Amino acid sequence: MSILEVSNVNKRFGGLKALNEVQLSVKEGSVHAIIGPNGAGKSTLLNCFVGRLTPDSGTVMFNGTSLLGLEPHEINQTGVSRVFQTPEIFEDLTLLDNVMIPAFAKKDGAYRFNAWHRVSTRTDVRDEANALLEEVGLADQAGLICSTLSRGDKRRLEMAMCLIQHPKLLLLDEPTAGMSRADTNNTIDLLKKIGERGITKIIIEHDMHVVFSLATTVSVLAQGTVIAEGTPDEIKGDPRVQEAYLGGAHL
Amino acid sequence: MARNVKARKNTARSDWILFIIFSAAVLTAPITLAPIGAAYPDLLQKFAIYGIFAIGFNILFGLTGYLSFGHAAFLGVGSYASVWMFKLFTMNVIPAVLFSVIVAGIFALLIGFVSLRRSGIYFSILTLAFAQMSYNLAYSVLTPLTNGETGLQVRHLAPADRAPDYVLKLVDVDLRWVDQAFGVVEHGIPITNLFGMKMSGYPGFYFCAVMLIIAFFIAMRISRSNFGMMLKAIKSNQNRLKYTGINTKPYLLTAFIISGMYAGLAGSLLAVTDPLAGAERMQWTASGEVVLMTILGGVGTLVGPFLGATIIKYFENIFSSINDTVLQQVFSFLPETLQNIVVAVTSMFVGEGWHLTLGLLFVIIVVFLPGGLMEGFSRLFRIFKPNPPATPTASKSEA
Numbered sequence: 001m002s003i004l005e006v007s008n009v010n011k012r013f014g015g016l017k018a019l020n021e022v023q024l025s026v027k028e029g030s031v032h033a034i035i036g037p038n039g040a041g042k043s044t045l046l047n048c049f050v051g052r053l054t055p056d057s058g059t060v061m062f063n064g065t066s067l068l069g070l071e072p073h074e075i076n077q078t079g080v081s082r083v084f085q086t087p088e089i090f091e092d093l094t095l096l097d098n099v100m101i102p103a104f105a106k107k108d109g110a111y112r113f114n115a116w117h118r119v120s121t122r123t124d125v126r127d128e129a130n131a132l133l134e135e136v137g138l139a140d141q142a143g144l145i146c147s148t149l150s151r152g153d154k155r156r157l158e159m160a161m162c163l164i165q166h167p168k169l170l171l172l173d174e175p176t177a178g179m180s181r182a183d184t185n186n187t188i189d190l191l192k193k194i195g196e197r198g199i200t201k202i203i204i205e206h207d208m209h210v211v212f213s214l215a216t217t218v219s220v221l222a223q224g225t226v227i228a229e230g231t232p233d234e235i236k237g238d239p240r241v242q243e244a245y246l247g248g249a250h251l
Numbered sequence: 252m253a254r255n256v257k258a259r260k261n262t263a264r265s266d267w268i269l270f271i272i273f274s275a276a277v278l279t280a281p282i283t284l285a286p287i288g289a290a291y292p293d294l295l296q297k298f299a300i301y302g303i304f305a306i307g308f309n310i311l312f313g314l315t316g317y318l319s320f321g322h323a324a325f326l327g328v329g330s331y332a333s334v335w336m337f338k339l340f341t342m343n344v345i346p347a348v349l350f351s352v353i354v355a356g357i358f359a360l361l362i363g364f365v366s367l368r369r370s371g372i373y374f375s376i377l378t379l380a381f382a383q384m385s386y387n388l389a390y391s392v393l394t395p396l397t398n399g400e401t402g403l404q405v406r407h408l409a410p411a412d413r414a415p416d417y418v419l420k421l422v423d424v425d426l427r428w429v430d431q432a433f434g435v436v437e438h439g440i441p442i443t444n445l446f447g448m449k450m451s452g453y454p455g456f457y458f459c460a461v462m463l464i465i466a467f468f469i470a471m472r473i474s475r476s477n478f479g480m481m482l483k484a485i486k487s488n489q490n491r492l493k494y495t496g497i498n499t500k501p502y503l504l505t506a507f508i509i510s511g512m513y514a515g516l517a518g519s520l521l522a523v524t525d526p527l528a529g530a531e532r533m534q535w536t537a538s539g540e541v542v543l544m545t546i547l548g549g550v551g552t553l554v555g556p557f558l559g560a561t562i563i564k565y566f567e568n569i570f571s572s573i574n575d576t577v578l579q580q581v582f583s584f585l586p587e588t589l590q591n592i593v594v595a596v597t598s599m600f601v602g603e604g605w606h607l608t609l610g611l612l613f614v615i616i617v618v619f620l621p622g623g624l625m626e627g628f629s630r631l632f633r634i635f636k637p638n639p640p641a642t643p644t645a646s647k648s649e650a
Contacts, residue, residue: 072494088494090487110497111497116476133639
């Protein structure tokens with residue numbers, strides 16, 4: 001059963017055809033990696049899922065409803081959460097606030113005017129947020145302002161912000177970009193742990209170590225088209241993939 | 252900054268303490284401000300009124316980071332709305348205050364709805380444009396409502412038997428239907444009242460002070476609430492908030508309306524203490540002044556904007572009234588030549604030159620204390636604290 005169905009998606013930036021008849025089907029519960037050389041259109045494709053870009057043509061169906069033309073917050077409310085390439089968090093707020101905000105977005109919807117009661121009276125949300133910070137290993141820093149966190153910690157915080165929403169689909173845009181090997185391994189462990197919750201994930205990644213430790217399915221994107229799809233082992237041996245990565249780049 | 256910054260804890264208890272201290276300070280101002288020559292009702296009223304204006308402005312600017320350059324429009328609208336209530340219905344201030352707040356809210360809804368389609372500098376320019384438009388309209392096509400340059404004032408009653416003849420001349424004569432229905436007798440031009448208590452002098456100040464305390468309490472509740480947290484998240488990273496499933500536009504619009512209603516309340520109180528509304532209240536300089544007040548006191552803090560408003564109004568009223576004769580007396584202990592030099596130098600900073608002092612103060616604050624006076628206080632507090640805690644407290648004070 002596929003949770004996300006992308007068919008014939010095209011996107012053009014001026015003379016550049018960034019996406020060309022992209023077909024993609026993401027199975028429920030899978031970890032679907034999208035890999036490809038620089039400029040293959042990976043981020044463009046992801047931006048089409050979250051409402052930042054609208055494709056010129058084609059359809060993006062999530063759980064039977066079209067995501068095209070929806071605002072980012074509407075897409076999130078259907079159950080799609082996103083982790084950004086550089087961690088996007090609320091730098092001036094505390095870690096606890098950072099995790100509580102998405103929880104409120106999930107519980108209270110896109111807008112709710114509650115200007116009278118103190119945030120701290122919502123103990124259910126606070127307890128859930130604390131539990132999740134505990135899980136990602138940031139519980140002892142819950143009261144700190146986020147701007148001082150290390151990049152690895154910011155990434156973990158962002159994961160917690162997504163997880164508290166119990167998303168049906170989690171999009172990860174290069175979750176380990178710019179990280180040290182140790183932080184990368186921590187992130188892999190964290191993602192494996194999340195995997196136990198059965199959340200469907202789409203990972204865009206450069207680091208093959210990450211891809212082959214996590215993914216159940218891999219799609220290879222080159223020049224805006226999916227050129228191969230299969231299990232990690234199939235992809236490793238695929239000559240077209242090697243061509244796209246090595247041959248194309250060096251010739 | 253590599254050190255970990257711990258957020259300051261704002262518990263329900265510490266908020267109540269802050270609120271009680273604030274209320275006590277406001278209510279005792281006629282006594283405590285006497286030594287600096289500020290304890291007369293006219294000035295104290297201004298402190299309270301512009302304090303409300305700045306506290307409301309801070310709900311928008313301090314929490315969401317959206318800098319409105321047109322908030323004086325709501326102040327002006329509030330004043331006009333109140334004076335019309337005085338002219339048409341009653342000199343009692345309660346209906347006037349309520350009506351002004353509602354009218355300013357509707358006005359803010361319209362302006363905010365359009366202006367909030369943009370952010371950053373474009374938002375500021377749009378609000379400025381709307382405010383200047385209101386200002387110019389008040390002088391031109393809206394003269395039947397605003398009485399143009401003369402300003403809208405409370406006037407004599409129209410002769411009771413010929414009231415209908417005056418319906419189109421209402422800027423010049425008043426009707427006061429409600430007061431008339433209750434048989435209130437007027438001698439000359441009446442002054443505003445709260446169920447018979449005259450709203451001039453100290454009663455006027457205490458009415459404004461109670462309004463200020465209520466306004467402060469509501470601002471505190473907003474700041475600590477779920478709604479306030481979302482506004483702070485907008486300031487911190489609006490894009491992230493959108494991808495977190497929050498529709499930021501209605502949050503911004505609500506904040507804009509609330510802050511417009513605060514300005515309307517302030518405008519209404521200006522009319523309560525002096526029933527006259529002029530268009531100059533809507534000019535861009537008035538909008539700029541509330542920005543200065545907020546930055547001077549401390550953007551995003553609760554007490555800061557009120558403090559900034561107080562200081563600016565103090566300078567405007569006290570520093571501007573110091574003249575050479577006063578300076579001569581102050582420096583009379585010096586030898587005459589020296590006295591003349593000192594007086595010549597200091598006179599540049601007082602009297603007409605009060606803008607210079609304020610300008611210098613503003614520059615110093617922005618350069619050395621970007622968090623305003625409140626940041627200065629929290630720094631002092633940290634220096635003099637006997638036992639500093641292991642983790643340094645946040646530079647972001649929220650008191």
